[in-house]
Amino acid sequence: MARKCAIAKLALAVFGGLATTFQAQMPCFQLSGRPLPLATSKVPQPPGKRDLPLATRKVTLSGGTACFERPPAKLPARSLPGWLPWLARGHQHVSIWKKLWPFVVSVSGVVLSVEATLRGRRDAERAQQESQEGRTQAAADRMMVPFPPQTKKAEVVERDITKTIEERILGWHEHATIIAGRFGAGKSVAVEEALRDMQGVYVHQVRGNDWEEKLYKRLGLDGPDMLEEVHRRVGDKLKRPPILLLDIPRTTKQGMETISSFAKELSSDRKLAHVIVCASSAAMAISFDAGGSARQKDIWVGDLTEKEAKELLTLRGHQNDWKQFVDACGFNALDLVDACDISVEAKKAEMEQKARKEVLRFKDQCKIAGDTGKEILNKLLENRQAGEGAEELCTDASPKDVAMWIREKGYHAVIWHTVKREYQFASELHANAAIEILKSTSQSTP
Ligand SMILES: Nc1ncnc2c1ncn2[C@@H]1O[C@H](COP(=O)(O)OP(=O)(O)OP(=O)(O)O)[C@@H](O)[C@H]1O
Ligand SMILES: [Mg+2]
DSSP states (O other): OHHHHHHHHHHHHHHHHHHHTTSSSOOOOOOSOOOOOOOOOOOOOOOOOOTTTTGGGGGETTEEEEEEOOOOGSSOOOOOTTTTHHHTTTHHHHHHHHHHHHHHHHHHHHHHHHHHHHHHHOOOHHHHHHHHHHHHHHHHHHHHHHOOOSSSEEEEGOOOOHHHHHHHHHHHHHEEEEEEETTTTTTHHHHHHHHOSSEEEEEEOSSTHHHHHHHHHHOOSSSHHHHHHHHHHHHHHHOOOOEEEEEEEOOOOOHHHHHHHHHIIIIISSOSSEEEEESSHHHHHOOOSSSSSEEEEEEEEEEOHHHHHHHHHHHOOOTTTTHHHHHOOOHHHHHHHHHSSSSHHHHHHHHHHHHHHHHHHHHHHHHSSSSSHHHHHHHHHHTTTTTTTTTTGGGGOOOHHHHHHHHHHOOOOOEEEETEEEEEEESSHHHHHHHHHHHHHHHHHO
């Protein structure tokens, strides 16, 4: 409504102004050459107009002209809109425009040519980025950014294993490094902590057989030749080869086979980059073979120490009841973190159930060369008193095949310790489950 009023007012201002301007030039009709006396008469009105005010129906006869006159006094007095006189001086504007036109033309020319130059530069930059050279440099630049671990510094418990990894990185001159350990032992946190703020680091998750293509794609590269050039550039800048961390999450089942040759080529043969493989379980680490143990460095990430576990639980608000957690759930970092999220009791029950299931299935189903699972479990129980694991030859199956079975089936009752080179129970709970299960089967067997 207010808007309509405003439009109406504007229209009134415009037309009212025009009427005021032209009020002296009333519409006249030539009747004859003789002046007519001024008269006021009723002009016949078309139906519907009869009730118009009298003043609007006056006719002035002057000479031969009959004029319909609108009395000026009755018109609303309106001032001229500001732009009307300006418009009236049109001829002046034309001459100003004539003078300004060459200037306007030349300014537009400059603007257009600047725009064209910028567009050309943008196109050239894009072409450079899309070119091999541009992409290689972009990947090298990306690797030069100081590495930011996923966990904040304040949330990380300092561990000796981190220092061991750090020493290996700083003193590296050849061969791949394999970091192995049980699920959730803290491998990824430890290695990332050792790499914190370091330049020349790239982390890639290995998920599936196409992990290598994905690595090139993520870096914007076409293949191994371009990656080699990236490593060379970063190496030249840092005066040491860059680090490529291949993290294998616990869910990964495929792709490990090709990691070995990839790592051997880069770290042993060409020494262009330090490949660190962070394998989520010993079952995966064992399937890694970068040319034999002499051509790879194995680092084992074990359970937390009591001091480390207390610190981790303190960071999560359990400084007073931390002992309760480790007594029930042990010293695996992830188990303790999970227990904080649910409850000690719930976590303990879940772990006991899982351990029992894994031992049972391993014993009954792992039959690679004879009764493989059962043989390994028996040997482990036999050596338990002495605090030892089970050596490779306690069964006819090779550790690699056992590892493969564990990985495929997902029953992690035992682990292969890559540094001690022996089978071990996956945890104390697995050992207790094995004692119970094997005792009951030996009792039930006649
Ligand atoms: N040093 C540490 N300080 C604080 N928290 C830790 C530390 N190490 C491990 N954790 C906790 O334990 C969890 C598991 O650790 P991490 O992911 O490093 O284990 P992992 O061995 O790599 O596991 P996976 O076998 O699944 O790869 C982390 O998410 C973190 O919450
Ligand atoms: Mg991990």
